Amino acid sequence: MKTALDSTAPEVDGEPLSFRRRTVIIDGPDPVDKYVGGQLRLRRAQIGMTQSDLGSKLGLSFQAVQKYETGENRISASRLYQLSRVLDVPLAYFFEGLDGASQVEDEAVNSDLSRKEAAMVLGTYYRISDPRLRSACLLIMGRMADRGDGESA
Amino acid sequence: MTVTARASHSISEPAGAVTCAADGGCSYLRALSTIEHLAGFEHTARSYAAAAARCRRNGCWAAAANGGAHGGPTPHASAAIPLYAARKPALYTPPSERMGQMIPFVRSRFVDFVSDSDGNYIERRQLKLDTLPGRNDPLGYLYRYWRGLRSETGCQFSNVDTVHLTRAGVIGTLHVVDVSSNDPVDFRFELFGYALPFGAQEKPRAHPVAIYAESTLRDYNTVRLTARPRLQRIRCRLDDTLHHYTRLILPFLNEGGRVVRLAVAIRQEPGNGSKIETGH
Numbered sequence: 001m002k003t004a005l006d007s008t009a010p011e012v013d014g015e016p017l018s019f020r021r022r023t024v025i026i027d028g029p030d031p032v033d034k035y036v037g038g039q040l041r042l043r044r045a046q047i048g049m050t051q052s053d054l055g056s057k058l059g060l061s062f063q064a065v066q067k068y069e070t071g072e073n074r075i076s077a078s079r080l081y082q083l084s085r086v087l088d089v090p091l092a093y094f095f096e097g098l099d100g101a102s103q104v105e106d107e108a109v110n111s112d113l114s115r116k117e118a119a120m121v122l123g124t125y126y127r128i129s130d131p132r133l134r135s136a137c138l139l140i141m142g143r144m145a146d147r148g149d150g151e152s153a
Numbered sequence: 154m155t156v157t158a159r160a161s162h163s164i165s166e167p168a169g170a171v172t173c174a175a176d177g178g179c180s181y182l183r184a185l186s187t188i189e190h191l192a193g194f195e196h197t198a199r200s201y202a203a204a205a206a207r208c209r210r211n212g213c214w215a216a217a218a219n220g221g222a223h224g225g226p227t228p229h230a231s232a233a234i235p236l237y238a239a240r241k242p243a244l245y246t247p248p249s250e251r252m253g254q255m256i257p258f259v260r261s262r263f264v265d266f267v268s269d270s271d272g273n274y275i276e277r278r279q280l281k282l283d284t285l286p287g288r289n290d291p292l293g294y295l296y297r298y299w300r301g302l303r304s305e306t307g308c309q310f311s312n313v314d315t316v317h318l319t320r321a322g323v324i325g326t327l328h329v330v331d332v333s334s335n336d337p338v339d340f341r342f343e344l345f346g347y348a349l350p351f352g353a354q355e356k357p358r359a360h361p362v363a364i365y366a367e368s369t370l371r372d373y374n375t376v377r378l379t380a381r382p383r384l385q386r387i388r389c390r391l392d393d394t395l396h397h398y399t400r401l402i403l404p405f406l407n408e409g410g411r412v413v414r415l416a417v418a419i420r421q422e423p424g425n426g427s428k429i430e431t432g433h
């Protein structure tokens with residue numbers, strides 16, 4: 001049965017918008033909290049520090065550190081700052097690779113390919129000994145580039 | 154497979170590359186990756202796996218970070234890589250020294266002996282857990298760590314801190330067994346110690362020597378049913394090879410308090426792996 005409250009509920013793309021608060025028990029840890037926790041665990045293991053060691057430096061139990069690492073407990077800004085000091089990493093470390101790590105990798109590959117292409121064009125250009133042919137090549141390339149811009153526009 | 158470095162690694166990029174003796178990348182890092190995966194830390198597991206893959210592509214950067222150059226010496230068990238040990242030297246001792254710390258037989262409770270018509274035999278002595286040495290002993294460290302986990306947490310595998318396993322020095326000889334099935338035949342290894350001279354089967358049941366498979370399954374099942382750890386000294390002859398080791402079996406529970414996973418740590422004792430000459 002549809003209630004008056006349901007009929008006035010806002011919708012997004014035809015789906016009713018939920019105002020229910022996200023909870024760890026129902027929804028599981030937030031992916032970002034989980035990622036930050038994973039980075040924390042990785043860095044801790046990297047420097048050979050146990051959960052108890054880290055906990056004692058921060059005045060926490062090892063269970064609390066464990067909950068940070070699983071993302072079950074959210075790390076506050078002040079705690080994150082403390083962690084960065086204790087683990088000797090910049091604050092940005094905890095978020096490194098969080099957004100589009102693969103995209104960055106793809107861009108790096110593309111940029112690498114572009115550099116190789118540019119080097120090939122330059123190499124070929126300077127292998128043409130006749131200056132008139134070289135200027136003709138430049139002219140052709142310029143025309144082709146203009147035409148390409150016109151087509152794409 | 155030649156066993157490579159025992160000590161742990163950091164996850165920094167390699168400074169140079171040397172030839173790695175491990176098959177398919179760093180076994181040590183892959184073991185860590187598996188443990189992290191089983192504990193539910195996928196992010197860390199992937200990072201270790203990626204580091205192991207870098208080893209496969211570029212050579213062992215752990216050795217390189219210790220002064221090795223490209224084409225330099227191949228790392229192997231005798232050349233311990235002290236990356237981690239340099240930070241935490243307290244518990245690392247060379248394997249030869251560890252072998253000397255035998256638990257006296259007078260402390261054993263009872264002995265079980267089985268043999269078959271092919272000349273294979275297995276002798277299992279149950280040892281008291283309080284006989285484990287307190288310091289510089291991998292099994293002793295691991296047992297004390299597990300006892301702490303049991304008293305302070307639900308003793309689930311997800312609570313395991315790999316840094317403690319590394320400090321104990323058990324990675325490489327540690328097995329993880331899935332015992333969630335009620336039928337011991339279905340028990341299976343989730344991690345098999347890469348430093349052991351046994352062939353890695355997926356299931357303990359698949360061991361070619363039937364009496365060994367049965368006795369192993371019986372011990373695993375006992376720990377599963379009782380949820381109590383077990384310490385044993387095993388001496389056996391399997392296909393003309395003598396095996397001599399101490400085995401610690403630790404149970405881990407699920408959220409319902411049922412034993413679903415075992416961590417089995419092995420300490421190899423003197424005489425382990427020696428071949429028997431069969432004369433005519």
